[in-house]
Amino acid sequence: MTESDSTPPPAPLATATGAARSSPVVPVERRRARLTAMIVACALFMQNLDSTVIATALPTMARAFGADPVHMNVALTAYLLSLAVFIPASGWMADRFGARNVFRVAIAVFTLASVLCGSAQSLSSLVVFRVLQGLGGAMMLPVGRLLLLRNTPKSDLVAVMAWFTTPSLIGPVVGPPLGGFLTTYFSWRLVFDINIPIGIIGIVLVTLFIEDVREPSDSRFDWVGFAFAGLSLGCLMFGLETVGRGIAPEWLTGATLGVGLLAGLAYALHARRHPAPLLDFTLLRYRTFLVSVIGGTLFRVGVGAIPFLLPMMLQLTFGQSAVQSGLITFASAAGALVMKPVAMAVLRRFGFRDTLLCNGILSALLLALCAGFNPGWPVVAIYAVLLAGGFFRSLQFTAYNALAFDDIPRTRMSAATSLYSTIQQVSLTLGISVGAASLTVAMALRGETAPGLGDFSVAFLVVALVSLLAAPTSLGMSRNAASEMSGHRQRD
Structure with missing residues (x-):
């Protein structure tokens, strides 16, 4: 401004x-x-x-x-x-x-x-x-x-x-x-x-x-809300970080998640009565913010599992070192950098709604392709999938992060950034939890204690499916949504 x-x-x-x-x-x-x-x-x-x-x-x-x-x-x-x-x-x-x-x-x-x-x-x-x-x-x-x-x-x-x-x-x-x-x-x-x-x-x-x-x-300052929100988020994050990973006893993980949910409910009741709550859920009444929160959360759950699953799969089933696996996984970051000059042109041509729908589907399919990785794949092919995946995922993140604040009044921007950042942090952690839980269940079904290539394939397919669920949420807004940002104009 x-x-x-x-x-x-x-x-x-x-x-x-x-x-x-x-x-x-x-x-x-x-x-x-x-x-x-x-x-x-x-x-x-x-x-x-x-x-x-x-x-x-x-x-x-x-x-x-x-x-x-x-x-x-x-x-x-x-x-x-x-x-x-x-x-x-x-x-x-x-x-x-x-x-x-x-x-x-x-x-x-x-x-x-x-x-x-x-x-x-x-x-x-x-x-x-x-x-x-x-x-x-x-x-x-x-x-x-x-x-x-x-x-x-x-x-x-x-x-x-x-x-x-x-x-x-x-x-x-x-x-x-x-x-x-x-x-x-x-x-x-x-x-x-x-x-x-x-x-x-x-x-x-x-x-x-x-x-x-x-x-x-x-x-x-809303001290009561801060106490409820802090207890809820702290417990939920601890529970999500430990579920299915053997870091803490199962009873402790379950109890922590339960306390987190109860504290979250207490905060929600408190926020309805407070004139200026720390996390203001009434912001979800703005259509573009709601679409970005729901779609972005589902998409981040899928993407958040990649840094956990991919290096582990390359090291445990491909026999690669930490440095070798790191160099391969870096391809997704390179794809993200290549996207930067393209984002504005794509959104201007297709608008937010169609971009998030089509690009979301494509991103999920590229994530699902990771389930097919095996030691017989040429390294170039793995690089190509990760590079393309990083490109399209970066476009999706850019669109979600901009779309979220299109309708938010200037006076409520600070409240919107607090809520959006909180949800973003939880969703990324949830992605690791979903990936770890999927891996654990796949191992249990095979009766094994160490993950195999097939277990990683199952985990990648699960998180890809969750990511795919984000795409249809964009249909909840018009083709001209956030057109001032994108420069896109088209009749509905």
């Missing part, structure tokens, strides 16, 4: 008059929006990279701490739980203290926590520092998205969101092989120390180049 909150956004590029196109305002707005997108994307890449990069370093860290390697998973879970608990508060924080200020502090907290994690001398201290990292990360994702929404003309939002979605696709793929490389040839502490220069540069760039456009709010 412009420097004054009261100034209307520039006309969409697809319908702008010649006078509007010749005005210097639109290029200035566009440059500012894209610069903001690149700065935010770098910070989010740091966050997404960190959430997965330590996975391959855990055995080495266990030896350094003298801890049981099985117990090291708590370092991963602590971070995810912290994210889930604190994300709902991000919207209120941004309105109260300013989105740029909160984003800058979030980077600082995350970077400081990285330093502390890299100097940890025991598993218990590492867990405490990972919780602190989660606090910083919980503010970065939704507040970074809010900065983009408030600094970007609607006609440029798709292009900007294309950059915003990149970290979520590349980070989980790059993280494990990078962590293995640093741990093998240098030290596991570098897994955390690589965040230091990124964080410092991010703070400087945010200070210099990102405008602090805010929506003042005098609403009081």
